[in-house]
Amino acid sequence: MFGLLNKLENPKKPLLGPNVKALKFWGLLLPKNVFMKYFYLLMHVLVIIFTATEYVDVWFVKDDLNLLLNNLKITMLATMSVIKVVTFLYWQEHWKNIIDYVTRADLAQRVTVDAHKNELISRFTSYCRKITYFYWSLMYTTVLIVMFQPIFKYFLSPSYRENVKLGNETYLQVVSSWFPLDKNTIPGYLAASVYQSFAAIYGGGWITSFDSNAMVIMVFFRAELELLKIDCVNIFGSYESQVSDEVALMRLKECFRRHVELVKFGRLFDSCLSPIMLLYMFVCSVMLCVTAYQITSETSAMQRFLTTEYLVFGVAQLFIYCWHSNDVLFASLQLSQGPYESLWWCRHVSQRKNIFLLTGQFSKTVVFSAGPFTKLTVATFISILKGAYSYYTLLSKSQIKE
Structure with missing residues (x-):
């Protein structure tokens, strides 16, 4: 396992190595080879067509x-995957510029001899690997559960198995979707299951590669802000070994340049992610509501467990985004403390004015949003949970009245 994970590393991209390889493997970063490029585009089109068939199945x-709710929670997640991929392909150059900036800025900081900065970089790199592999594991656990759920139910539920044999119930599908063949016959059901399993695996690849890449980039912004703060503290050196005015000015200019670039690419990253997160918030609210209702209404213990795992994935998916975005916001707000923790107080008044200009630049915060309406923070995540619970309560009461 460790040998396999080591193959995902890329010395030229020490922070984003596994994430970039995942983006290339699942075809989000299109290759230069013409044949492979059109092969990936064909695969994307097949999964998009499959997502359309999920909407067609809503009518049936x-x-x-129960079937309608099961269809909705899968279909909405599939729709989000399609939107992520389509926007990633449409804004391919923007995403490449962001990845190139992250790699360039990360490599520039890794040549430092500062022990504190090296420890910080090592800690954040390790954290990025953990969050990436954890998210991949969580996603594919969910995909496997979705794929094998019909088999589990058939062999673990005698009543369901008997009803299927008598024709009182239909076969449980991997994913609820329309299929041109009769899914109540063995050949039609198997053919539909193969197509549905392919879409589930490929859609899972879309989600893992896009989300883990976005999350690691968020972690990078937080790390870069904390490293920049350390450099601001050291603009004038230490009290025992102060640097000359020329060196101090050079360091100050470098801090200023780095923050300008960080704000620029932070806004570019937000412009690519913000529309997706706005729809994501709505989709997650409905998905969490539907999944919670299914858990309370389901009588089978195994089915409850499988649905609960899906709920955990839905909550974790949104929480990880909000948590890391919240970290970036607070790191950005604390950045202005860096210059004031330097030795500005024992320097010439002209250098104090430069520090004042630098803190003015730092007032431009790096913050990610969900559309034009709200910032992506932990408080937003809590609000979404409250909204999902309200929808769940409304749905439950409406069913009791009926």
Whole structure:
């Protein structure tokens, strides 16, 4: 396992190595080879067509609430995957510029001899690997559960198995979708299951590669802000070994340049991610509501467990985004403390004015948003949970009245 993970590393991209390889493997970063490029585009089109068939199936299951809810939670997640991929391909050059900036800035900081900065870089790199592999594991655990759920239910539920044999129930699908063949026959059901499993695996690859890449980039912005703060503290050197005015001015200019570049690419990253996160918030609210309702209404213990795992994935998916965005916001707000922790007080008045100008630049915070309406923070995540719980309560009460 460790040998396999080591193959994902890239010395030229020490922070984003596994994430960039995942983006290339699943076709989000299109290769230069023409054949492979069109092969990936064909795969994308097939999964997009499959997502459209999920919406078609809504018409056929609209009379059964459980089937309808099951369709909605999968379909909305699939829709988010499609939107992520389409926007990533449309803004391919923007994403490449962001990845190049992250790699360039990260490599520039790794040549430092400062022990504190090296320890910080090592800690954040390790954290990026953990969050990436954890998210991949969580996603593919969910995909496997979705794929094998029909088999689990068939062999672990005697009543369901008997009802299927008698024709009182239909076969449980991997993913609720329309299929041109009759899914109530063995050949039609197997053919539909193969197509649905392919879409589930490939869609899972889309989600893991896009989300883990975005999350690691968020971690980078936080790390860069903390490293920049350390450099601001050291603009004039230490009290025992102060640097000359020329060296101090050079360091101050470098801090200023880095922050300008950081703000620029932070806004570019937010412009690519913000529209997706706005829709993501709505989709997660509905998905969490539907999944919570299914857990309370389901009678099978195994089915409850499988649905609970899906709920955990939905909550974790949104929480990780909000948590890391919240970290970036607070690191950006604390950045202005760096210059004031330097030896500005024992320097010439002209250098004090330069420090004042630098703190003015630092007033431009790096913050990520969900559309034009709200910042992506932990407080926003809590609000989404409250909204999902309100929808769940409304849905539960409406079913009791009926």
